[in-house]
Amino acid sequence: MKIELTPDSAQWVEAAVAAGRFVTAEDAVRYAISNAKQSELREMLAATEAEGGSHSAAEARRHLREHRAAHAAPQGS
Numbered sequence: 639m640k641i642e643l644t645p646d647s648a649q650w651v652e653a654a655v656a657a658g659r660f661v662t663a664e665d666a667v668r669y670a671i672s673n674a675k676q677s678e679l680r681e682m683l684a685a686t687e688a689e690g691g692s693h694s695a696a697e698a699r700r701h702l703r704e705h706r707a708a709h710a711a712p713q714g715s
Contacts (some may be wrong), residue, residue, distance in 0.1 A: 641667075672706075679705060 643651065651666045660666040683698055 643667075649652070673704075676702070 651660075651663050654660050654666045655663055660669065681700060
């Protein structure tokens, strides 16, 4: 897959790689996507709790681990 970043996003990626936060631009993009996914999961959990549902911290951590494992990139990619 090929993507085109906005100039601001490209600048962030380049600066983060130059600063040594990431080895490659791909690592930086993966990090950003992972954070976006985690944010979505937190929002979903908060909405569920607001609607009267409840999840223990252990249940939330288990769900997050399962979600990460199911969506992890194959090694070496």
